[in-house]
Amino acid sequence: MMEFPVRVITIAGSAAGGSAGIQADLKTFEELDAYGMSIITAIVGRHPETNKNVHLQSIEAIEAQFATAMKQVGADGVKTGMLFSKEVIEVVARLIQEKEIKTIVVDPVMIGKMNSKLLKADAIEALIHQLIPMATIITPNVPEASILLGGRELNTVDDLKQAAVDLHQLGAKNVLVKGGRLKGPAVDVLYDGTALTTFTAPRINTVNTSGAGCTYSAAITANLTKGQAVADAVGKAKSFVTTAIEHGFSYTDIVGPTYHAASRKFGEAHSIKIETLT
Template identity: 40%
Template sequence: MSNDSRLRNVLTIAGSDPSGGAGLQGDLKTFSALGVYGTNVITAVIAQNTCGVASVYPVSPHAIREQLENLINDVALDAVKIGMVASREVAEVIADVLRQNRPRWIVLDPVMVAKSGDILVDDAGIRAVRDILVPLADVITPNLPEAAVLLDAESPNSLDDMEAMLPALIELGAPYVVLKGGHLRGDTCPDLLATPDGHTWLPASRIDTDNLHGTGCALSSAITACLAKLPADAAPNAPKQAIGEAKLWLHAALEASTRLSVGHGRGPVHHFHAWW
């Protein structure tokens, strides 16, 4: 086994969140909580709070390319998380730079709709995520509405519907798919994980809380951190275990979110629940 004990460097490519619970601010908290060094490239300045999104101000493709190239020319990255991508041009820039400087892991959170229901990406951006970024990624983490948008299909209403949708998601090109089931009703909150060896359920009990702001960002960035920490000679089932560890961390962060008092809407998870 590898004895490489250095701290891993990871990158989030995402929009901003002034309230600190989602977007790149939330991602950086997750990275720190899980013991990796976080860097960031901003794709959009978003005027939002725990109650909703007011405005989205996309960063130009040129500025995103310049951010990426300057960072990658200096910092060796072990894993990259891609979040909000507002346009096809931005998707093309990200894909171009990462193909030339590919890290070991790329995790795509296809952010399209905020927890408040606000639409964040236009139709061209949605097609770009599906056609350009999903095939580039090692892991994608859509929730049920996002999966429906990617496939131009109805959103699943049951566990059977989730299983029926999974093959079409796999065909989009990412070897690992985490289909998040939090939008289903019930006492449990299962996610469906597809790997190159098959699929399995990641069960969890549903936590009675309104502090759901940034949960998708937290899970995808936690997966990024856990994958980054895997040694190069990790066992074939190690990525599956890393994804499971990320889900357990998020569950604990949700449970501890009652200790926070942030905003009047959907509050954030407690990223640093293990520390304070």
């Protein structure tokens, strides 16, 4: 009898260029043998005349998408990405809680790759108080961790370690602070409430990293939903995204995407150095 793949939902923005948001998530889910569904919170695409870049979906549309996915398929795990507003965060938190989905990955998308603002100021409190406490793991990058900590500067790996410990107090079971914007090797820090674990990969010399954070958190979601322990899920996800970054590309002079099929196509995966500190 066929064993069906785990069911995972991404609740995030739709990136018209295909490199980030739900597009990156769904590509990642497929590569990792998870059945992916999407709830679009906003459509991201810059209008050539008005210059408007974020086109929000209504609360009704978000509720309708979620209800349809749950009725037709159901969900074993969920990840959230760009939610943008207080109202969207509130409804997403309610919907997830009502269905008692066990694996919840919160990527607190606030700052885009080109430092674009992707979360309204009044939504940060809703994120902190309503969504983060539900999370199995949160995955902020350096700017996002800084915002969640009230603007604290994070410049070193030791800063990331302390940030992970402090962010754990917000209620998530696990905190992964991603150090991709620091200098030197790409070091991320995981804190589970007891131990700190670092994940180190070589820094890839490329600008084509659009969607890397989405891809990373989506891979963690798929791995966790399949029953992997948190540190294992993070380590394998980091290997996956590092390989995808190494083979990133661009069709134009605009920053291009990571290559989600890289591990499969090239038959390789980056080795990640993992150290647990007590």
